[in-house]
Each structure stands twice: as structure tokens, then as C-alpha cells.
Amino acid sequence: MEKRLKENVALFLLGGLLYYHIEVLWRGFSHISMIFCGGFCFLSVGKIASMLKDKISMIGQMILGAISITGIELLTGVVVNLWLHLNVWDYSDVPGNFLGQICLKYSVFWFFLSAPCIKVYNWIEENVFSV
Numbered sequence: 001m002e003k004r005l006k007e008n009v010a011l012f013l014l015g016g017l018l019y020y021h022i023e024v025l026w027r028g029f030s031h032i033s034m035i036f037c038g039g040f041c042f043l044s045v046g047k048i049a050s051m052l053k054d055k056i057s058m059i060g061q062m063i064l065g066a067i068s069i070t071g072i073e074l075l076t077g078v079v080v081n082l083w084l085h086l087n088v089w090d091y092s093d094v095p096g097n098f099l100g101q102i103c104l105k106y107s108v109f110w111f112f113l114s115a116p117c118i119k120v121y122n123w124i125e126e127n128v129f130s131v
Contacts, residue, residue: 007129008043011121015042022113031088037076044068045114046121053122058115065114070107077101 019038023030045065052061078101080086091097096104 011046011124012039012043014124015039015046015117018042031080031086033076033080033086033088037072041069041072042117042121044072045117046125049118049121050125058118061118062111062114065117066107066111069110069114070102073106073110074098074102 013035016035016037016039019041020030020032020034023034045068048064048068049061052064056064077089078099080088081090081101082099090100091103091106092100094103094105
């Protein structure tokens with residue numbers, strides 16, 4: 001149990017820091033809340049892929065990953081932007097948005113980003129944590 005907790009914390013931090021830095025590269029800035037959002041996203045995508053890798057195709061895993069990330073982004077956006085009024089992002093002007101917190105454009109991006117997340121997560125599980 002303790003070993004698995006440490007592994008999850010390490011994966012959470014890796015995912016959170018990667019997410020944060022991807023956003024800095026994309027937008028030029030980020031917010032500390034994105035480390036938490038990214039950590040949960042990476043763990044979620046990885047756990048889904050790990051549980052289903054022998055049951056559904058990579059495309060299916062990517063679809064579920066995109067849905068998961070979009071849901072976590074919505075939850076994070078509602079808390080950080082709508083409740084706490086931190087105004088970290090606002091997609092209100094982007095077509096296909098919901099509450100200004102998620103939009104179809106980024107859900108498609110999450111679909112494609114899920115593939116490397118799945119590969120990295122699986123590689124870490126097989127080559128780092130299985131040792």
C-alpha cells in the first residue's frame with residue numbers, strides 16, 4: 001500500500017509539472033492550480049489505460065482519456081475560475097465552450113495528448129515501478 005501511494009504521488013507530480021510546463025509553452029504562463037489539475041489528469045488517463053490496455057484499442061483509450069481530462073478541466077475551472085474567481089482561463093469566446101471552462105477545441109487536443117501520456121505512464125509502470 002505504501003509503495004503504491006508513493007508511486008501515485010510521483011506520477012501525480014510528474015503529470016502536474018508536465019501539464020504546467022506544457023501550458024507555459026502554449027500560453028506563456030500558467031497557474032499553480034494547473035499542477036493539481038495536471039496531476040489528476042495524468043493519473044486518470046494512466047489508470048484508465050492501465051486497466052483497459054488489453055480490452056480496448058489505443059484510440060478507445062485516447063477517447064476515454066480526452067473525456068477524463070475534459071471532465072477534470074471542467075471541475076477545476078468551476079472551482080478555480082467560477083467559485084474562487086481566480087480567472088486562470090476563460091474560453092467564453094471559443095466556439096463550442098461550456099461555461100467558458102471547457103471547449104471542443106481543447107477536448108480534441110486532449111485526445112491527441114492522451115497518446116503520449118498513456119505511453120509514458122505505461123513505460124513508467126513497466127520500467128520504473130516494476131523493478
